[in-house]
Amino acid sequence: MSAPEMHAAQAPVVDQEELQHARAQRRDKIAKWSLPILMLALAIFLWDRIVVWNDIPHYILPGPGLVIRTLIEDWGMLSDALWVTLKITLMALGVAVVGGVGLAVLFTQSRYFEMAFYPFAVILQVTPVVSIAPLIFIYVDSRLAGLLLCAWIVAFFPILSNTTLGLNSTDHNLRDLYKIYGATRWQRLRYLQLPTALPYFLGGLRIAGGLSLIGAVVAEYVAGTGGIGSGLAFRILEAGYRLNIPRMFAALILIAATGVVIFTFASLLSHALLHKWHESAIKREN
Amino acid sequence: MSDHSIIPPMGQRDELLSMTDVDKVFNGNVEALKNLNLTVNQGDFISLLGPSGCGKSTALRLIAGLMRQTSGQIKWNGGLNEGDLGVVFQEPTLMPWATVEQNVWLPHRLRGKSLDDVRGDIMWALKMVGLEKFQKSYPRELSGGMKMRVSIARALVTQPRLILMDEPFAALDEITRHKLNNDLLMLRDKLKCTVIFVTHSVFESVFLSDRIVVMAARPGRVSAEVSVDAPYPRTEEFRTSAQYAELCRKASDALHGAMNQHGERASA
Numbered sequence: 001m002s003a004p005e006m007h008a009a010q011a012p013v014v015d016q017e018e019l020q021h022a023r024a025q026r027r028d029k030i031a032k033w034s035l036p037i038l039m040l041a042l043a044i045f046l047w048d049r050i051v052v053w054n055d056i057p058h059y060i061l062p063g064p065g066l067v068i069r070t071l072i073e074d075w076g077m078l079s080d081a082l083w084v085t086l087k088i089t090l091m092a093l094g095v096a097v098v099g100g101v102g103l104a105v106l107f108t109q110s111r112y113f114e115m116a117f118y119p120f121a122v123i124l125q126v127t128p129v130v131s132i133a134p135l136i137f138i139y140v141d142s143r144l145a146g147l148l149l150c151a152w153i154v155a156f157f158p159i160l161s162n163t164t165l166g167l168n169s170t171d172h173n174l175r176d177l178y179k180i181y182g183a184t185r186w187q188r189l190r191y192l193q194l195p196t197a198l199p200y201f202l203g204g205l206r207i208a209g210g211l212s213l214i215g216a217v218v219a220e221y222v223a224g225t226g227g228i229g230s231g232l233a234f235r236i237l238e239a240g241y242r243l244n245i246p247r248m249f250a251a252l253i254l255i256a257a258t259g260v261v262i263f264t265f266a267s268l269l270s271h272a273l274l275h276k277w278h279e280s281a282i283k284r285e286n
Numbered sequence: 287m288s289d290h291s292i293i294p295p296m297g298q299r300d301e302l303l304s305m306t307d308v309d310k311v312f313n314g315n316v317e318a319l320k321n322l323n324l325t326v327n328q329g330d331f332i333s334l335l336g337p338s339g340c341g342k343s344t345a346l347r348l349i350a351g352l353m354r355q356t357s358g359q360i361k362w363n364g365g366l367n368e369g370d371l372g373v374v375f376q377e378p379t380l381m382p383w384a385t386v387e388q389n390v391w392l393p394h395r396l397r398g399k400s401l402d403d404v405r406g407d408i409m410w411a412l413k414m415v416g417l418e419k420f421q422k423s424y425p426r427e428l429s430g431g432m433k434m435r436v437s438i439a440r441a442l443v444t445q446p447r448l449i450l451m452d453e454p455f456a457a458l459d460e461i462t463r464h465k466l467n468n469d470l471l472m473l474r475d476k477l478k479c480t481v482i483f484v485t486h487s488v489f490e491s492v493f494l495s496d497r498i499v500v501m502a503a504r505p506g507r508v509s510a511e512v513s514v515d516a517p518y519p520r521t522e523e524f525r526t527s528a529q530y531a532e533l534c535r536k537a538s539d540a541l542h543g544a545m546n547q548h549g550e551r552a553s554a
Contacts, residue, residue, distance in 0.1 A: 171377075171379060173375045173377055173379040174379055174381065176347075176350075176352055176373075176375075177373060177375075177379060177392070178396065179351075179352060180350050180351065180352065180371060180373055181392070181393045181396040181397070182368065182396060182397070183396045187396055191381075191392075191395070191396075192381070195381065195383045195384075198383070276383075276424055277382045277383045277424050277425075277426060278382070278383075279426075
């Protein structure tokens with residue numbers, strides 16, 4: 001037992017294969033960050049060159065420089081719009097989390113409840129929100145409530161279906177064990193089902209984060225009416241009517257960036273909650 | 287804690303549990319158990335040995351109260367109280383999100399006891415299985431054998447009157463299995479606990495138990511009982527002794543007898 005260890009301590013023996021493996025790992029580490037940044041920079045550079053070389057007028061395709069300038073010049077208006085969209089997105093996501101998890105818990109507590117209400121959830125999910133939105137804005141007076149409702153309809157389903165799946169995925173031996181030790185319904189839910197469902201829920205949250213942004217933007221397109229309290233989608237529409245293409249791009253970039261930030265936060269949350277125990281978040285050695 | 291007594295010899299032990307004429311029928315026609323009679327005495331180490339489909343796991347689930355018999359009686363001497371049962375499954379069945387300590391806490395936690403109140407019990411149980419240094423570890427950080435030890439500690443933590451083990455070491459490698467067999471006997475010696483151990487290994491059943499209940503399939507029933515009168519403590523030497531070989535032969539013959547009974551019935 002100790003002989004090879006002592007040998008290793010005196011002169012580490014590294015064979016060719018391991019050296020190659022180490023080099024490949026180092027390369028991977030660098031490429032993981034540098035490659036996406038490089039490609040993104042390249043794409044922006046090409047965009048710029050295409051505009052310049054072909055003399056494309058800015059009302060058809062603005063170059064990246066002009067878009068950035070517009071972003072800075074119109075920041076006052078765009079940041080207000082960003083704030084409105086962000087507020088609706090986050091509120092919708094919050095309601096989707098509460099509603100999705102709440103419904104999922106009810107579904108798993110009663111099979112009959114699930115049988116009775118699951119069809120409604122599916123119908124809401126499969127009907128395109130653009131086709132429901134006009135009706136919503138007819139029946140709901142408050143513009144904010146209408147927007148929120150649209151975004152919620154789009155966002156809640158992945159949370160509902162993922163969490164339901166997770167709550168039903170408990171280990172059957174653990175379920176037996178809980179039964180033997182006389183666990184109450186509440187104890188089983190709190191100590192067994194909810195922790196089992198957590199990774200599933202977080203997977204749903206990542207999808208729902210993006211969807212609530214999409215829901216908020218689509219709802220704004222449909223709601224249309226401008227004035228105070230208009231979000232990014234309305235600014236895009238408005239800029240489109242005025243052929244202000246650079247501003248359209250600037251607003252578009254803000255929407256995309258918002259989506260990326262939401263996704264990043266959801267991923268970080270997922271990592272923070274799971275890295276100690278869940279397979280998906282554990283780095284494999286060798 | 288319970289080093290005050292020795293396990294009395296077989297024949298002088300108090301009754302703990304009796305199953306009388308127990309039948310279990312699934313789907314109206316599959317006889318999982320037919321006419322099972324079994325008396326478990328305090329201090330018994332009973333192995334249920336048999337081919338798959340002989341109803342040994344069904345018997346265990348009936349005792350655990352996870353299902354109810356179709357007919358017949360299961361009677362506990364003094365009734366079945368909270369914490370009387372400890373269970374170990376074939377898989378370690380640990381909660382991956384909880385630390386070792388929190389996993390062992392489970393039986394107490396479900397009875398509404400806080401971690402601080404039962405920390406002593408938990409440390410005692412972990413010490414029994416030799417894992418007192420791993421209380422803050424997560425299951426994924428442990429080897430298969432260690433996970434199984436945590437599972438055993440969880441079964442011990444309420445100091446149960448009866449421990450049910452459903453092929454607990456079947457998925458482990460042989461070296462680990464032997465080690466855990468030895469440690470289980472040591473625990474039994476220390477705690478004077480009663481164990482019902484389901485297995486399909488003749489060697490394991492002979493090494494561990496003082497009674498082997500051999501079961502036959504279709505319908506599941508008791509076919510023979512082999513008493514293993516080798517004295518405890520049993521050590522590694524016992525594994526290589528002539529007596530062990532002889533007992534294994536006896537148990538093996540009984541098992542073959544059980545399988546042939548089934549064969550005759552099937553061909554009749």
